[in-house]
Each structure stands twice: as C-alpha cells, then as structure tokens.
Amino acid sequence: EDQVTQSPEALRLQEGESSSLNCSYTVSGLRGLFWYRQDPGKGPEFLFTLYSAGEEKEKERLKATLTKKESFLHITAPKPEDSATYLCAVPDPSGSRLTFGEGTQLTVNP
Template sequence: EDQVTQSPEALRLQEGESSSLNCSYTVSGLRGLFWYRQDPGKGPEFLFTLYSAGEEKEKERLKATLTKKESFLHITAPKPEDSATYLCAVRWGNTDKLIFGTGTRLQVFP
C-alpha cells in the first residue's frame, strides 16, 4: 500500500540546535513531494515542492532535500517561531490530490 511516513512524531529543540525531519514514501510514480507547515487551528502553509532525486530547496532556516525514497527537512539554528507541525505530502500517478503524512510536531525552546 502506498504510504507516507514521517519521523519523529515530535521533536523538542533548544533555540539554535539544528536538526532534520524525515519523510519516507513508498508511492510509485512520484510527481511531487511537498512540505507544509501547520500552526494549531490553522490550515497548512506551503513551504516547498521537490520533484526529482537530488533536488534541494531552501527558505530562510529551512532546507528540503529529496532522494528516491525519502525527503529531509533540515532546520538550521531554529527559533521559537519555527515551532509548528511540519507535514509532508506526495502527489503520484494520475491523481492531482495530495496524500499527507502524519506530521512532525516541532517545539523550539528559547
């Protein structure tokens, strides 16, 4: 069964302590891997889309990378305002919908 799995489920970091979030997928015919940020009670906010293995994208303290089986979201020197749930989603085959993983809840403490 096609799946999107994120790890860890929760991550607590000290301000400035860099780390990485993982998203592994088993879909065939990937047509895009997406990263979203979601704050409590709000809709997901688009961060990145990656299309092919080896691709990298950066935005402020965030950097997303993609391999054939997984994606990493690297957070460099995080700040408390980076605290949120980070969702990974994939689009594959002939469908236009996104299938989401369960997310990583990130908390950054001052």
C-alpha cells in the first residue's frame, strides 16, 4: 500500500525566512509526485508534478525537488500570502487514485 508522510506538521516562519517541507513516500513504482496548495475551506490547488529522481520545478518562491525516497518543497523568502497547507500526493499504479499526505500547515508572519 502506498504511503505518504509529510513533515513537519506545522511550520511558522517570519517573512523572508527560507525553509523546506518534506514529503517521504513508499510506493511500488513511482509514477509521479504531486504538490498541491490548500487554503482553508478550499480545494487543493495544483503546484507541481515531478516524475523522476533529480527533477526540479520552480514557481515564484517555490521549488520542488525529488529523490528516490522523498521530495522537498523549498520556500525562498516567503511572504504572508504563502501561508497555506501544502499537500503532496502520489498516484497508485493504475493512476486512478491519489494518496495524499497529511500536509504541512505553513504560517508566514509579517
């Protein structure tokens, strides 16, 4: 059974203070790893897809990286509007089902 574990559960940063979120996964065969952002009471908003170890993707202050066992979401010089819960997910072998982690709740204080 696919497993996804995210850490830390919660992270408080000061504006401008860079940090990283971790997503560890155990899957039978990686078919991609997805990062989403979720604001309170809203649906997951797609950020990145990574398919192979060594791959990196960037969007504004966010950069996602992937190794064979984990993925990191690096946040550089975050702003208060980056406050959200960040979710990672992996598809099952059929691609039908995403297994999500518990998420990291990020708070960026001004």
